[in-house]
Amino acid sequence: MSELESVIRQLEALDHRITPSRVAVIAAVLAQSGHFSVETIVHQARGVGRATVFRTMRLLTELDIVCRVLLEDASLHYRVSRRGHHHHLVCVSCGNVQDLDECAVSDLVRELAAATEYEIEGHWLEFYGRCAACRSSVALTT
Amino acid sequence: MSELESVIRQLEALDHRITPSRVAVIAAVLAQSGHFSVETIVHQARGVGRATVFRTMRLLTELDIVCRVLLEDASLHYRVSRRGHHHHLVCVSCGNVQDLDECAVSDLVRELAAATEYEIEGHWLEFYGRCAACRSSVALTT
DNA sequence: GTCTCACTGATACCAGGTCTCATAACCATG
DNA sequence: CATGGTTATGAGACCTGGTATCAGTGAGAC
The missing domain is CATH 1.10.10.10 (Winged helix-like DNA-binding domain superfamily/Winged helix DNA-binding domain)
Structure with a gap:
């Protein structure tokens, strides 16, 4: 299919x-x-x-x-x-996206809920950087 | 001043x-x-x-x-x-913002950099929820 | 005082996205 | 297969948030 x-x-x-x-x-x-x-x-x-x-x-x-x-x-x-719930690591140079398997802040959400008395319903988490390929091509051109 | x-x-x-x-x-x-x-x-x-x-x-x-x-x-x-660099916990009901003192993902950024060979340059991290006050007022009206 | 350059505001523009509404397609039912 | 109610469609108006342009101005160095 x-x-x-x-x-x-x-x-x-x-x-x-x-x-x-x-x-x-x-x-x-x-x-x-x-x-x-x-x-x-x-x-x-x-x-x-x-x-x-x-x-x-x-x-x-x-x-x-x-x-x-x-x-x-x-x-x-x-x-x-x-x-499922996951986050991204985006290469700002080529746009490639790496999926991050686990939600890295789920523990943190629990801690925060306890510390702040907020009922936490959602979050945004995205990372930006340069992938290995883009890093080496930059290294070559500079 | x-x-x-x-x-x-x-x-x-x-x-x-x-x-x-x-x-x-x-x-x-x-x-x-x-x-x-x-x-x-x-x-x-x-x-x-x-x-x-x-x-x-x-x-x-x-x-x-x-x-x-x-x-x-x-x-x-x-x-x-x-x-300084910090993140927010925003109440989706009243709009109140709690500043979170430390960047909760700085360790994670290091781990990710090692695991993915990305050079990590930035991130977005924001939390959403309901503050204690809004939770109790909801409880009253329902 | 005057000269220069950063700054300004009006306005046009653009991107991303929603609202409206008349029309069309779908499909359950008699 | 006729009918009717619901769901989906697309044209286009509209809205929001933000940038580009550009002639004019005013801050402050000298």
């Missing part, structure tokens, strides 16, 4: 209609290799309205088929998701 | 001109109690142009006089800064 079919079945299972627009958006999303902006999908899923692309992206986010990637300038990108 | 004077001296010391517009923006910023959007300052520093407010906010950020607060929807707010 292709990835596309698999996603379509998930939608069906949750009583979402399978329409040509949705399929086009999902196919475009699955074709991306790294992280991407909604605008990229708007351009690549030609013929699908802007609003529909945004609506479909929201749907895919809710279903955990894509996840949001927060860039350093606070702009939102997306990325086909490995399931 | 008032806070305003102190900030003005910092600007002077770094060869930035002290202008009425800047003073108005800084005064408006210092008058905020929690976190605030640039738009708030645009409205409160009446007579100062939009662009100038944004420029001044950038300047204040660079000088570490304010810090950026990332909200859950990825929108940027600002807050008068305690100095």
